[in-house]
Amino acid sequence: MRMYDLITKKKHGGELSLSELRYMIGGYVQGEIADYQMAAMLMAIWFQGMTDAETAGLTQVMAASGDQVDLSPIPGLKVDKHSTGGVGDKTTLVVAPIVAACGGKVAKMSGRGLGHTGGTVDKLEAIPGLRTSLSQAEFFRIVKENGLAVVGQSGNLAPADKKLYALRDVTATVDSIPLIASSIMSKKLAAGSDCILLDVKLGSGAFMKTLPDAEKLARTMVNIGEAAGRRTVALITDMDVPLGNAIGNAPEVTEAVDTLRGRGPADLTAECIQLAANMLYLVGKGDIAYCRELSAQAIANGTAFGKLCAMAAAQGGDTAVLYDTGRFVPAAHRFSVTATQNGYITHMNAEQCGIASVVLGAGREMKDSLIDMAAGIRMLKKYGDAVSEGEPIAWLYANEAGKLAEAARVYSAAITIGREPPPARPLIYARIEKEKNNKKPV
Ligand code: URA
Numbered sequence: 321m322r323m324y325d326l327i328t329k330k331k332h333g334g335e336l337s338l339s340e341l342r343y344m345i346g347g348y349v350q351g352e353i354a355d356y357q358m359a360a361m362l363m364a365i366w367f368q369g370m371t372d373a374e375t376a377g378l379t380q381v382m383a384a385s386g387d388q389v390d391l392s393p394i395p396g397l398k399v400d401k402h403s404t405g406g407v408g409d410k411t412t413l414v415v416a417p418i419v420a421a422c423g424g425k426v427a428k429m430s431g432r433g434l435g436h437t438g439g440t441v442d443k444l445e446a447i448p449g450l451r452t453s454l455s456q457a458e459f460f461r462i463v464k465e466n467g468l469a470v471v472g473q474s475g476n477l478a479p480a481d482k483k484l485y486a487l488r489d490v491t492a493t494v495d496s497i498p499l500i501a502s503s504i505m506s507k508k509l510a511a512g513s514d515c516i517l518l519d520v521k522l523g524s525g526a527f528m529k530t531l532p533d534a535e536k537l538a539r540t541m542v543n544i545g546e547a548a549g550r551r552t553v554a555l556i557t558d559m560d561v562p563l564g565n566a567i568g569n570a571p572e573v574t575e576a577v578d579t580l581r582g583r584g585p586a587d588l589t590a591e592c593i594q595l596a597a598n599m600l601y602l603v604g605k606g607d608i609a610y611c612r613e614l615s616a617q618a619i620a621n622g623t624a625f626g627k628l629c630a631m632a633a634a635q636g637g638d639t640a641v642l643y644d645t646g647r648f649v650p651a652a653h654r655f656s657v658t659a660t661q662n663g664y665i666t667h668m669n670a671e672q673c674g675i676a677s678v679v680l681g682a683g684r685e686m687k688d689s690l691i692d693m694a695a696g697i698r699m700l701k702k703y704g705d706a707v708s709e710g711e712p713i714a715w716l717y718a719n720e721a722g723k724l725a726e727a728a729r730v731y732s733a734a735i736t737i738g739r740e741p742p743p744a745r746p747l748i749y750a751r752i753e754k755e756k757n758n759k760k761p762v
Pocket residue numbers: 404405494499500501503504527
């Protein structure tokens with residue numbers, strides 16, 4: 321077999337067989353196939369796409385390229401969740417404790433921030449002392465005892481994806497549905513959970529900018545999960561507007577705690593209840609309506625907040641900042657962004673809002689940049705809100721004063737103010753499940 325022939329086949333729209341995919345991925349991980357040939361293949365895939373069978377085969381081969389976690393020593397069904405990435409998306413910090421409080425098991429490997437999107441591992445590390453790198457024995461023990469643990473991805477999980485993602489990043493081939501689906505699902509399959517809830521983001525802050533594309537990605541991933549024997553559901557959720565009111569690491573942990581204590585923003589609370597309900601449904605706790613009730617109760621009776629604290633303590637974190645979020649060390653500087661005219665916020669470019677928070681220091685400008693845990697944005701006014709000229713619409717926080725002006729410029733440019741109130745936006749667009757792959761009401 322020759323990589324040259326496989327590139328030619330794909331260039332003309334042919335379907336790669338499982339043995340060809342094995343040859344290609346195995347050779348690439350071993351360093352026997354060069355980046356320039358793989359780059360040509362990625363671009364051919366970008367233009368020609370892949371069949372469902374081919375995407376599932378690619379995922380299977382990528383999942384098998386490194387460690388595959390066996391979670392069977394943890395009794396019961398384990399459920400994972402994956403968001404395709406967003407701004408202000410702190411849902412894992414709320415949803416995993418809710419699911420654990422209702423008897424589900426969440427043994428989760430999460431990522432760090434990527435570009436303008438935040439990552440759960442960075443957010444958790446805002447809790448002083450909390451370790452996201454645990455031995456497998458510790459990870460399993462904490463899930464057995466508390467029902468949840470969240471760690472960083474192990475070094476050898478789907479190494480094919482790590483190498484391919486870095487190449488896609490520099491060859492303009494990230495935004496391909498079969499490549500995104502195989503990248504995400506290879507890691508989910510290798511991480512070992514029995515059930516997977518996918519949160520496919522749609523809008524200005526997401527990879528998917530249109531509903532048909534988001535549905536195609538969601539369906540492709542649900543098919544891959546189900547074909548591999550994992551119960552898989554996808555929700556398509558809004559990321560045209562940042563989620564909740566806080567962006568940044570410690571600010572998002574604070575907002576997650578507020579939400580678990582029943583005083584979170586309405587959009588975040590509603591979305592977390594839907595996500596948690598779907599995870600509980602997947603592990604067989606009942607129908608969606610009943611699982612929504614269970615989730616709301618776990619917030620109301622404090623058991624979900626108790627689970628977050630138990631997990632943080634078990635992973636070495638100082639829970640004092642969770643019981644009193646005022647103990648998070650505040651940023652040295654605060655700057656307000658004001659409305660430029662009277663009217664209503666008619667658009668928020670979520671990606672640019674995320675970039676403003678990266679400029680403040682909440683994300684990484686370079687691969688090895690240090691994160692400023694206190695940096696971030698508190699959005700005082702959001703999509704649809706009435707504003708008056710000169711009124712503060714957001715506070716920006718940073719420890720380096722020199723970053724504020726540029727971040728304010730980026731944030732202001734992300735906000736559009738119009739004369740008329742804009743139409744209401746859905747929070748959840750669709751739910752996709754295997755049976756007939758139909759869209760169901762949420
Ligand atoms: N997240 C991933 O893990 N992979 C992609 O390709 C896109 C988002």
